[in-house]
Amino acid sequence: MSDNDSDNDDVRTDGSGSGIVAPDDETPSWSERKQRTQGLSRLTYEYFERGRREDQDLRQQSDYVERDVLAFPAWPHEMMRNLALTSFFVGMILFVSAALPPEMPNPANSSVTPAIILPDWYLYWSFGLLKLGPLNPDLAILGGQKIMADRTYGVLANVVVVGFVAIVPFLNKGAARRPVEQPFWAAVGMSGVIFSLTIAALSIKNLVPMNSHLLFDLTFLVPIVSGTITYAVLKTMREGYMFTLNRRYYRLRPPK
Amino acid sequence: MSLERKDDHDHKGWMESRELSPLETIYLTTLVWLDKRLRIVDYLEILEDLYYKVNMQMPKSHTEQYNLDNKFWYWYPLYALGSFSTVAYIVAAISGALLGFYYAPAAAAADGSPTVAYDSVLLIMGQLNMGYFLRSVHRWAAQIMVAAVFLHMLRVYFTGAYKEPRELNWLIGIILISLTLVFGYTGYLLPWSQLSYWAGQIGVEMSLSIPLIGEWVAQLMFGGFTLSQATLQRMYILHVFFLPFITTAIIALHIGIVWMQGIAEPH
Numbered sequence: 425m426s427d428n429d430s431d432n433d434d435v436r437t438d439g440s441g442s443g444i445v446a447p448d449d450e451t452p453s454w455s456e457r458k459q460r461t462q463g464l465s466r467l468t469y470e471y472f473e474r475g476r477r478e479d480q481d482l483r484q485q486s487d488y489v490e491r492d493v494l495a496f497p498a499w500p501h502e503m504m505r506n507l508a509l510t511s512f513f514v515g516m517i518l519f520v521s522a523a524l525p526p527e528m529p530n531p532a533n534s535s536v537t538p539a540i541i542l543p544d545w546y547l548y549w550s551f552g553l554l555k556l557g558p559l560n561p562d563l564a565i566l567g568g569q570k571i572m573a574d575r576t577y578g579v580l581a582n583v584v585v586v587g588f589v590a591i592v593p594f595l596n597k598g599a600a601r602r603p604v605e606q607p608f609w610a611a612v613g614m615s616g617v618i619f620s621l622t623i624a625a626l627s628i629k630n631l632v633p634m635n636s637h638l639l640f641d642l643t644f645l646v647p648i649v650s651g652t653i654t655y656a657v658l659k660t661m662r663e664g665y666m667f668t669l670n671r672r673y674y675r676l677r678p679p680k
Numbered sequence: 681m682s683l684e685r686k687d688d689h690d691h692k693g694w695m696e697s698r699e700l701s702p703l704e705t706i707y708l709t710t711l712v713w714l715d716k717r718l719r720i721v722d723y724l725e726i727l728e729d730l731y732y733k734v735n736m737q738m739p740k741s742h743t744e745q746y747n748l749d750n751k752f753w754y755w756y757p758l759y760a761l762g763s764f765s766t767v768a769y770i771v772a773a774i775s776g777a778l779l780g781f782y783y784a785p786a787a788a789a790a791d792g793s794p795t796v797a798y799d800s801v802l803l804i805m806g807q808l809n810m811g812y813f814l815r816s817v818h819r820w821a822a823q824i825m826v827a828a829v830f831l832h833m834l835r836v837y838f839t840g841a842y843k844e845p846r847e848l849n850w851l852i853g854i855i856l857i858s859l860t861l862v863f864g865y866t867g868y869l870l871p872w873s874q875l876s877y878w879a880g881q882i883g884v885e886m887s888l889s890i891p892l893i894g895e896w897v898a899q900l901m902f903g904g905f906t907l908s909q910a911t912l913q914r915m916y917i918l919h920v921f922f923l924p925f926i927t928t929a930i931i932a933l934h935i936g937i938v939w940m941q942g943i944a945e946p947h
Contacts, residue, residue: 506763509760509763510763510767513764513767513768514771517768517771517817517820517821517824518817520820520824521816521817521819521820521821522813522816524816524820525813525816526815526816526819528801528802528805528871528873529873529874529875530792530873530874531792531793531794531795531798531872531873531874532787532792532795532798532872532873532874532876532877532907533790533792533877534790534791534907535791535792536792537878538874538875538878541878541879541881542875542879543865543868543879543882544826544864544865544868545823546823546826546827546830546861547861547864550861551882554882554886573889575885575889576889576890576891578886578889579886579889579890586854586858590850590854592842592850593842593843593844593846593847593850593851594847596840596843597843597844598843599843600840601839601840601841601843601944601945601946602839602840602946603838606840609840610838613834613837613838617834672748676747
């Protein structure tokens, strides 16, 4: 059978051909096609070409090490380590669940309000933010009326807290990684952690053996105090710490 | 002309001429079979590219370059928290799927009498072999996942790991932590006990107090302004259908980005 030779003009209609048309001189190559395009796609192409050049420059730098494997081999070393850690961790979950099984409260009853209404512990902070009614400002211009309902205020507080945490990377920039390099942000973080604990305590205020007004004040005071202490401690540590760090760096890479 | 299709490339003859081991023969046969159907050859370049990207050759990490392991070893356990939350998520998913065989999300009433949902949880705890343990595992896996996620976030914050170029992954992390909390909340409502009911009540009131869209949110999430069968049904579908798909996908994205960008070590 020679009917699939290229010099035969018969078109095969049994579907057995490859279906691919060979490129002729007019057909642009893939790279030509990319180079020819205009506008945004052209811009994208140029950007990636530039990125490729930068990659190449990086590879040619002296401190760049070409290796087959990045540090620890994934198989079997890393996998075995992960397997061991994972087994241990799963075992821990099984152990805790065998030791501390959950309770089952009474069936739902809409006519009996329980003395304590609580979500799970990890939502205490959010629940506590719903109880910030006393901070809801009442405006003199509205004749002492509150601008929004207390519960709206609480929901808004949740949004504000989560929103603040979300924009942290856009507020705190730079290469610093350690708390000691940025005492302020470490202090913000520490007061945030403490606030999440105190606001959780506020959410269960009828279980905390303390005057509720005092608890409310402490909810905001304790985070500020602990933030200040963190700041002071880190600021004090900083000088010696940075000195040792710089000495270590300069020993490894003496300035020219 | 035979009706049988011809092998244009004579794969069979080529393979016979190669003196392949049985394993190689099986491999090649499978590959050719798949290639004829899926044209894998078209994607070979992409696969090769992917292979090199996955095994990307990175510059020495900071810790490695300056031999700082002695300085940072105490941070390292904290770097396992992300993995731990993933492991706990998988444990919760498996135990949850098993619980789903027995749980029924039906609660016509909230008058203090045991509902179908409540009874099915009691059945799991009382009648089913290992059922109490199963529920306990699911609950504790969830608790530990939430705890690990919180601590993971703190680790990322205090080691400055959210900084450029990892801002996007921080935002994805915020979404993930919220989804984890919603996961916990919806699961909390499923037994339809007193605690579940009143936690649901708080949820409805919170939704209703959102300005402008509050009523719409309450309708969408809780199926009305008061708790009913619709609420439980929605919580159930959120818990076992929507959230698992969404959360799993976003976790995969989160870990993929970490893989691509590498771990951010403290400097």
